[in-house]
Amino acid sequence: MIRFLLALLVLTALPALAAPPDAAPVERGRYLARVAGCHDCHSPGFAASGGKTPPEQWFTGDRLGFSGPWGTTYPSNLRRAIGLKTLPDWKAYARAAVLRPPMPYWALNAMTDADLEALWHYTRSLGPAGEPAPAALPPGAEAPPPVFRLVLPAAATP
Numbered sequence: 001m002i003r004f005l006l007a008l009l010v011l012t013a014l015p016a017l018a019a020p021p022d023a024a025p026v027e028r029g030r031y032l033a034r035v036a037g038c039h040d041c042h043s044p045g046f047a048a049s050g051g052k053t054p055p056e057q058w059f060t061g062d063r064l065g066f067s068g069p070w071g072t073t074y075p076s077n078l079r080r081a082i083g084l085k086t087l088p089d090w091k092a093y094a095r096a097a098v099l100r101p102p103m104p105y106w107a108l109n110a111m112t113d114a115d116l117e118a119l120w121h122y123t124r125s126l127g128p129a130g131e132p133a134p135a136a137l138p139p140g141a142e143a144p145p146p147v148f149r150l151v152l153p154a155a156a157t158p
């Protein structure tokens with residue numbers, strides 16, 4: 001009888017074991033990354049190709065520099081910046097992050113707990129973290145191409 005009950009327990013648990021436990025947050029994260037525009041900068045060539053970057057490269061960062069009075073910044077490899085953090089660390093980071101242009105950090109700050117959790121699960125589902133994006137360059141340092149350059153009117157230039 002006990003054996004029978006144990007077998008029954010295992011059988012009823014099987015469907016739960018078959019489905020990955022975090023499937024729903026992963027799907028939600030996939031949707032968010034797309035509609036919130038995160039891929040536009042953080043997946044190489046995404047905006048330039050009209051969103052045709054292969055999924056194997058999603059969130060691996062980009063070598064396209066953004067230059068302006070802040071220096072030159074590069075869209076980070078999010079598989080590292082999000083995926084290698086613990087979930088509590090990621091949420092604390094996202095709430096407080098103040099980053100350089102053109103990163104819309106205020107969008108990150110405004111995400112709900114559920115959205116931040118979904119992005120974390122999604123990012124971790126993407127595959128190996130890979131290499132970091134190039135390090136930012138200080139103001140005035142010449143950035144190699146490809147680079148977006150913000151040119152301000154003379155009066156606004158310090």
Ligand code: HEC
Pocket residue numbers: 033036037038039040041042066073074075076077078081082099100101102103104107108119136
């Ligand atoms: C217009 C381009 C752009 C878009 C859109 C964008 N980012 Fe960024 N992001 C950047 C750049 C550039 C940096 C590096 C900023 C710096 O060095 O200060 C960055 C940095 C970050 C960082 C910090 C990474 C680190 O190394 O600590 C996180 C996290 C991040 N972005 C997440 C997101 C998410 C999530 C979205 C979508 C909601 C998004 N970004 C949309 C350009 C962008």
